[in-house]
Amino acid sequence: MSETPDAARGRPTGVLLSGIDRRAKDGFTGVLRAEGPASGVVVLREGRVVAAATPAAPGPESLLLRSGRVSDADWTAAFAEGAPHGRLAEALVARGAVGSAGVQILAATALADAVFALALRGVHTCAAEPLDAAATGGLLFLSPGLTGDDIVGETLRRLTEAAEWQPLGLTPAAIPARASDAHAADPVLAAVNGRRTVRDLAFALGKGLFVTMRGVADLLESGAVTLSPPARDAAEPTGQPGELPKRLRGASDVVRVLPFRPDR
């Protein structure tokens, strides 16, 4: 018997999503600092989630610059103008680099992708801190922000989809390789070089991690790529001293949406 994934059932149990859920319901204003295999921050204002960032997923700067939607000069000027005051979104719009609707879509996309990336990798600790304008000024804030239920629901939906890719070996750390040397019209396939992880592909393309994983899943299904396991999966402890923090079993929210395995 398997446990059917259901994002709407019950409250989230993972460290990150339960933290967001609880703080949002409390009307929290501040930063949730997540630590685990990938670190990151989630920013809330009066209970609404307004920004999130992690090295595990491309942020707004990567999404805008790598895709060519905004020039480096415009980004640099808007950052200098808006970031010190936490008004990067307003500065981008004021310079005409992005429309007001476009900047909100971008902020929401980056936010949802960052929370998904953190939840997928697993979070060990999630500490609440006061809002530090100097430390978070470079983030692109969504106004008025997502409710806790919205972001938790969306993340669980994505985790459910990612769980379907797990049997294929598709994780952010997996390394796709082309099945043939033929010319690749698909941009994701064209960026596959046998060295980049799925997470690296997302940065190279300026696309979200979730969208990139879905693109690689399609390529896997069509037989255009094969997957190599990570050279050394950071999630697996090697027992050697002085290494990075390792993922703790059960810390990931993804376990909530995986089928029940009585042998585990």
Add this chain to the structure above:
Amino acid sequence: MSDKTVTEPRPPRQVDKPAVLGELTALRADVPGVTETAVASVDGMLIVADTDEARPDVLAALAATTLGLGKSTGHEVGMGELREVVVRCATGHIVVYAVGRKALMVVLGDEGLDVARLHVGSRPTVQRLTELLEP
């Protein structure tokens, strides 16, 4: 009879390149965002590279220059031993570490590279590379 001792010139020591390459590929696997790495002598001669798009010989030479400039600047302002040189560009990072007294490691990373995590993860790597290059 002279009491001077004559020292035989030491033969050039062979570097265990597979072991050095193993350290570089392990670092790339361990730290998300690391894309390419190389080890070179402080005078810019390439020893081992784990590169894709970067030209290894040119990268080695420029990294040596970067390291030298960092050391000179640190010395000038009296800030002690150089730890590393970090260069941040629009779409990535370049980080150069001193490896012992005679070598360096250059790490290229994308813009999402967690530099703080790299510094933690790279310390054991630098230590082991020092042992491999200066036993």
